[in-house]
Amino acid sequence: MYVPVKGGERAIENAHKLLAEERRGNRDTPDLDVAQIDEQLALAVDRVMTEGSLYDRELAALAIKQARGDLIEAAFLLRAFRTTLARFGYSIPIDTGQMVVRRRISATYKDLPGGQVLGPTFDYTHRLIDFSLLEGADPENLEEGESDMGVTPHVLNILDREGLMEPANGSSGAQERGEDGEVHVGDLTREPLEFPADRDIRLQRLARGDEGFLLALGYSTQRGYGRNHPFAGELRLGEVRVGFVPEELGFEIEIAEITVTECEMVNQFKGSKNVSPQFTRGYGLTFGHCERKAMSMALVDRALRAKELDEEVEAPGQDEEFVLAHADNVEATGFVEHLKLPHYVDFQSELELVRRMRAEIEAAKVRNGDAEQIEAAE
Amino acid sequence: MADKGDGQVAAQVDRELTSKEAPEVARKRWIGVLARADQDATEELWAALGRTDAYTVIRGPEQGLVMVRGRAGGTGRAFNLGEMTVTRCTVRLAGGAVGHGYVCGRRPEHAERAALIDALMQLEDECQVVDAQIIGPLETVEEKRRASRSCKSAATKVDFFTMVRSE
Structure with a gap:
């Protein structure tokens, strides 16, 4: 059973201020623009949208900024945001054949x-660090092919x-239809x-x-x-x-x-x-x-x-x-991270249990030891 | 003979489209263009049109979600892929025409503008001008962007050769 604790409000507030300070980092370095994240860390944005299960590039980029680049934390922020919005409905299934x-x-x-x-694509690259990116070099001019739409x-x-x-x-065949004739999609x-x-x-x-x-x-x-x-x-x-x-x-x-x-x-x-x-x-x-x-x-x-x-x-x-x-x-x-929250009461009872078990084992040893000594003496 | 027959059927289908579905097809086009359009580009074109139509917002603008669906194997069983943000708005012109705006993302002003433009597009006297000065240009911008993306990728089209193994 989880028993809540109280207190620590000021420490928590200060910890969050410290988090904001660390997020900003050295003020001599320009603040990161959400548009920059969207454009230049585009694959991080894509991953956060996919795992956060919400397509909104600007929001995902903002979540990455807020989460200091922790992509799971960013996905968490998107999931939390979506609960604040009403659902208008379901789309027609996208037709990837028309892509x-x-x-x-x-x-x-x-x-x-x-x-x-x-x-x-990263395919066929040599996976060598490109030091020219340190200098902020512009990419080479692109060759263009014939557009095929x-x-x-x-x-x-x-x-x-x-x-x-x-x-x-x-082989599972067609999708089940409900009583209203509509296909049910879980x-x-x-x-x-x-x-x-x-x-x-x-x-x-x-x-x-x-x-x-x-x-x-x-x-x-x-x-x-x-x-x-x-x-x-x-x-x-x-x-x-x-x-x-x-x-x-x-x-x-x-x-x-x-x-x-x-x-x-x-x-x-x-x-x-x-x-x-x-x-x-x-x-x-x-x-x-x-x-x-x-x-x-x-x-x-x-x-x-x-x-x-x-x-x-x-x-x-x-x-x-x-x-x-x-x-x-x-x-x-x-579930993993909730282990960080105070479990003092839980742990106190575990502590007592372990102490009692140890005491019982020690007592048993002493009793057996006495018996052995008596046996040896005989 | 067969050709002629097919032609007649096609002509008939065309006529039916014009009478029944055409208004929906036409409206689908401009609503879609506005949904995808860049807000700044739309506002610029709107400002250039110089209109001051009186209208009432009767719903929204409201931000919400649409659950995007895909299909297993591209064509099979439907499943829920994930949600996207959408903003919608409904307005009524002083003359009574009702317009709906559905735009991607969180863009209340854009949804309201889209609803207003949708309402104007339903007026026989206005639709041509609005189409020519807003919908058409937005469509052109979009087509250019799509073509540019496509051209860049086209240069990466590749031919793989299967090497014959020498004994």
Whole structure:
């Protein structure tokens, strides 16, 4: 039982003032502009929006500034902010097939309709520290290609046409419809997480889950803990429009253009009693440019489909309850960090318990010792 | 023969669009442009138009959230990806026309301006001027930005060659 404590108000107030002072740092260094964070630490903003589960670049950049660069703390701030706002409704599902792609690669086909576009990537860099950035050097002039605003088809459609790829829904088939005929989409911001969880709930949980946690789990499946032979079928980054139907208008309007990263993994599948051998899918989708996260999410999404595909659930990455219960870093940090709060009364009772147990053991030793001495004497 | 038949069907569909869906399609276009538009750019164009229309704000501006959905595998089962901030506003012109503004982010002034422009766009006498001086130019700016992004990425299009292994 947690017993609250009182007092310490002045110390807390001063600690927060000290935090503000440290956040500002040396006053000879210019104050960090939120626009600078948005522009120049863009990937940190993307990660905070994804894990904070709120698309708002300026707000995420501000949260990063407030959190002094602690990205989990920043995600926490976004989650707290969202509770202050009303929900207008749900969007029409975004159509990533209509994405204007800025980056799009496939590790399975080299010749793709629409081509391979590297876009802005760390891939193929030598990972050498660039000291010219110390001087604030301007980047070189860009070469520009021929703009291709056409629709870029999904790579997996190629396998789909041959019947070698399972449908996008997997073998679970169509989504359940409620009594009103509407498709029910589970929402973790409204309903508690329950097991077994359907794929919609799993994907939502993974989408807002911690990148590091999912990266480690995805990696574990590659290393043999629930191996599922993945290929990066397609990875794409670009802008999609968000459609929404306001009640007062009664028809769909577009309310935004957002940046998303999408990863489709292609995984081997031996087939089962009812299904012939074919490829299966793992899916990853994030706000902004979060490639590592999207790939990890796709690996873990596929691993969590083990039961549905009649695979043995034997590794942590396939264990739905383990993965989903621990993926959220805001929840996790709340529980881990609450250990810092005063537990004086709890600890006092533990202290007494341990003392009593030790005393009992000591007493027993003394009794046994006496008995041994008597035995030896005899 | 088949071609002619298809053409007739297409023409019929076109007519139906004009009569029933066209107003919605047209309105969807300008509401979308305003939703995505830069606030400063919109205000500049608005100021240049030099209008002083009397209107009443009947709702908002109100900041809120829309839960953005995706689909498993891009086309499969819908799921909730995460929320985004949206600001909305509804205004009524003195003449009675009602306009709605839905804009991305936390931008109350922009939502109100978007609602006002939406209301004006519904007036037969005004819509052409407003379209030409606000919606059109905003659309051009957006298209330029999209094309510029696309051109920059196009230069990174790559051809991978599979090397033949020598024995």
